[in-house]
Amino acid sequence: MSKTIITRLNNGIQVATRSIESFESVVLGYWVKAGGVCENKSECGISHFLEHMAFKGTTSRNAKQISEEIESVGGFLNAYTSKEITAFHAKVLKENKELVIDVLSDILQNPTFPEEELERERGVIMQEIYQTQDTPDDIIFDHFQNVAFANQSLGRPILGTAEIVSKITARDLQDYRAKYYNADNIIFAAAGNVDHDELLKLADKYLSKFRNNVTPVHDKRYDYVGGSYSDVRDIEQTHVIIGFDGLSSASEDYYAAATLSSILGGGMSSRLFQEVREKRGLAYSIYAFSSSYKRNGTFGVYAATSPDKLTELSKVIANELTKIEEDVLEKELDKTKAQLKSALLMARESSSASCEQIANQTAIFGSPLEKEDVVKKIESVSIEDVKKLANKIFSSKTSVVTVGKNDATPVIEVLRSYVRHP
Secondary structure, eight states: EEEEEEEEEETSSSEEEEOOOSSSSSEEEEEEESSSSGOOOOTTTHHHHHHHHSSSSSSSSHHHHHHHHHTTOEEEEEEOOOOOOOEEEEEGGGHHHHHHHHHHHHHHHHHHOHHHHHHHHHHHHHHHHHHHOOOOOHHHHHHHHHTTHHHHHEGGGGHHHHHHHOOOOOOHHHHHHHOOGGGGGGEEEEEEEHHHHHHHOOOOOOOTTTTOOOOOOOOOOOOOOOEEEEEEEEOOOEEEEEEEEOOOTHHHOOOHHHHHHHHHSSSSHHHHIIIIIIIIIOOOOOOEEEOSSSSSSSEEEEEEEEEGHHHHHHHHHHHHHHHHHHHHHHHHHHHHHHHHHHHHHHHHSSSHHHHHHHHHHHHHHHOOOHHHHHHHHHHOOEEEEEEEEHHHHSSSSEEEEESSSSSSSHHHHHTSSSTTTO
């Protein structure tokens, strides 16, 4: 049986734990409420750069020692940057949790950003940017985000651009860290074989040195703009996203959006997979997605097809978008609810997914959500809820992006022929 507890320390750090005594391992780490939305145009990519540099040396450890200490006990150390969060976490056996807290606290509280490591890591990030640019099914989502939220921080790439990354200095990183890596902006989360009271004692030892500066709050709704963009290049397939304004993580219709996405293109039995791949063979990969942030969201369909099939593919997608506004079957709804509940419960059986879950929920809602409350919300979604939401989402302005030999014109022309999709 798992138990979730959250405590706010005197310095403002929130400590959230999910204790699962049957596990031999524990996942724990820091979730800092700072990401791409915190960056202005001239520092785009600095959140991600700081994530990389945190592992490159402290006042007491060099880069090799940081990785060796965790790996020497069979642990796994990792980090990531998103639009709203930068996370630093590790998975170890239960008896090694204090070691992880020590190492992670050190890299966040005492980084030195040595110049030699900074230049080396700058090169690594440049290669990461170039790799994304060379990967159509990656770069298309950066293009889509930029179209959906043009000229806003939510629309800029997490990795930044080569031009900006080439100019970021150690002082820039220190200033950014001083601004956002403060106690009031940090969640410390753990899931697995961990005792909350024991973790609080370790927190007193290792978490007390974070700055007590007041962190700027980035909690606004961004303007969904929409439009089109074509990245024309000579490759075998044309990749396409047809997207719309979506819902925030806190929306009352969040689970209705998840249901809509699943019915439309969430698996092998979904409408788009059956119509596009199974019946017509137009694409190998096609799916719908509902991406949510604290105050915004996007909804869309991604697919890749041969250039000569783009118009036909667009017609099938547009037709399915229209059909789901008019009719949702009871069996589709029941199947999707079962899938969503299974995903929720299975995630709780993974210490990594469980830790991620409670950290992100705390960042959005202030505390983790109870399993029973989430299940209740999933079960309450009705056919009318899904149809009504589809009507609302698909009435918003489209964001059409293509990468490949075609530009976006064929897709836009198809959508214009459907009155509901201007």
